[in-house]
Amino acid sequence: MARPGFPPRTPKGERVNVADAERMTGAERMADAERTEQSEPGPSGHDAAKPAGPLAGITVVSLEQAVAAPICTRTLGDFGARVIKVENPEGGDFARHYDDVVGGMAAHFVWVNRGKESVTLNLKDPAGMAVLHRLLDRADVMVSNLAPGATARLGIAPADLAVSHPELIAVEIDGYGPGGPLSHKRAYDLLAQAESGACAMTGFPGAPAKPGPPMADVCTGLYAALSVLALLCGKERGHGRGAAAVAVSLFDTMTELMGYQLTYTLHTGVDQQPVGMGSPAVAPYGAYRTADGQTVVLGTTNDREWRRFARDLLGRPDLADDERFRTTSGRVAHREFLDAEIADWCARHDLTQVQSDADAAGIGNARFNTPSEVIAHPHLMARDRWRRIDTPHGQVPALLPPPVIAGYEPPMGGVPALGQHTDALLTELGVTEDDIAVLRAQGAVAPTPR
Template sequence: MNAYTRATNLLRQASRHTSSPKQAMFLFKKVYGRNSSTKATGQNLPLTGITVVSLEQAIAAPFCTRQLADLGARVIKVERPGTGDFARHYDSRVNGMASHFVWVNRSKESLALDLKNASDRKVLSALVDKADVLVQNLAPGAAARLGFSYEALKVKNPSLIVCDISGYGQDGPYRDKKAYDLLIQSEAGLLSVTGTGQGQPVKVGVSIADIAAAMYAYSQILAALLQRNRNGGKGCRIDVSMLECMVEWMGFPMYYAFDGQPGPVPAGAAHAAIYPYGPFTTGDGGSVMLGIQNEREWASFCAYVLDDPSLATDTRFANNSQRVQNRDELQKIIDAAFGKLTVTDAIEKLERAAIANARVNDLHGVWNHPQLQARGRWVTVPTPVGDVPSLIPPGFSAEGAGNAFEPRMDPIPKVGEHNAAILKELGFEK
């Protein structure tokens, strides 16, 4: 059993005896007295030997490069001296560190440079000359003004892959427009289909536009590395627009509103075009999510959950279109039935009827989710303020069985923690 698997098993055992991640971490250390950091030490990972330099801040670029680091890439995060990435200071919820930063910055080296300083720019130039990938999500045009555009860099390093992440892309009338996650959600029409439709726009509760941009940047960089191996080592430029990423994810509502037709109506946590599909309140004050996808499930739901098989053939609810049209009437029937049940009772009945369902968890419920614990999905990663739990990247088995390799999950760095080593490597004085 390797260290990665041992750490997973030990933290899982600790989690079974406590109710919070901090308590689980304390119990882990108290019982086993060891650092639970999981590193893919000595492995030949898919991106071993690939160096990524990132002029990054906030979420989009850091989440992209963290995933490259998971696969073994050496990621050098260039930050402002002293304060570092401003996302370090969004909050202090993780033992004094910011929740956003902890999420997307493990397994990186931190190099603190003042890019307004000519000598520091020389350091960055020397670093990029030897790099495989440059990622940047600075303000529009900032990297180019500093001399780090793709056109300038490819002269010295023709194999370099440059990935620019911006709100609206590197050209067009919106090129220089400032872009934050919420603003992109708004421009992409996401707010028009989110919320309750009662006038006040509602955003998605996570940085979905940043995440979308990060995922496309990540996949495009992987594709570019493969392509480089086939075309004689020639690099390329990748232009990732947050707006375009978000509009791609808006495909269903866009086509639903095709050719001037009305778009989906915001329906809270319910589905605009399928019913019943969404949350229903139970008699104990809880909520259960459920979804009916076809007529077979509708008949089963009527018979075994609502205890009224005749509803399956009621003309008001004969098919999904009729159920959507008569949503208010059907909701009263479902609410009356669920009002006699607890959350546990409702889920048991839904399970027996083979109806898709879910609990409406808060975040503490997710930290302690029995499925994540049973599959050993939590391990620990060192930070400057102590170890924190971290989710094993999706797609990897916690037990290691069948994995082609184990993900790299190394410490979260302090600002400038690796300056001395990197400067020495490049031949610069401290």
């Protein structure tokens, strides 16, 4: 499945202890980075003593920015693929400049770009485009999430690549997908969530809200990565040959995630209303203040759980036996009454007691945590989920990706400086130092990073 070409990557992530993770904010984090031995961040991969990833030998070239395409390629890199990030010499991925809280780098960029190699190419310059095509000659996959129509204008749309690189999997991520009245529009995470109806289901009536994480971006990137994995598997098994084009849009992803709400409305004619921390489908299901000023989240998803909730947790067999609350639809119809009863009970008990009693009753529960509390979460520590990764400004903590594959740990490579690997990649392609200097002089690649 892999083509001969670029060599494998080498450095690896190191484990982080509890104290490391608790130093992840502000001045303490910056001071910690200064104390850390400076190491040259570079391509990431496994050392010879570690098993190769399932995508070892696969090369991905990505024209990416923001979150959707970067999370796609980072996911492929987590499985062992080599990821070459092609950036504009004039500033690169605009997510590099969202903020500067990670020792001068943007938090978004650090999150989704570890383990990649950055090469700067001016794709409007014929020499820069020629370098891209030489990279694609050795690649298995190209991913892009440029502005609508940009790849076609550059001559690297999937139809073009099917001719020039007939074995390449070409993935285009955009806002709305081809062939519709909105196809020409730019779209970002919030815009796709609003257009898909997701924001109408978040928050409260009259006060819509966007979910905190960039759900449209992340899930679109994951669907794109899933498509690549399926096509690579098909090629390996002999079910697919030649070029393959994949189009994944933020809007299509969000309408898929809205599947329950759209199905409900399609068959009832009713637009459900947002219920804050609750669910329009089940009740009780929400957040409640406890006697010690904390917040607990409690939920039931079926009739048996509700009876245990009422009898064993609240000590209210009358609620368990009340015909009004016997079914899920009945409890949803009386959500406000039940929430008031539960809130009254929680207000008379500390968080620890509520969670202990809920566990004993077999009722799902969680503590309402802030990001700073999650950083030091004992469950993450107990499961050894933190590592340290290289950046141009020293090492920083980072979480392992969610999949836990027996006998394999993702490479957790460094976060690249803009154009950090340009010279090395050009040298791999056989470009001489003199020719690299010429490319720089004519603006086809950026100046050497400082």
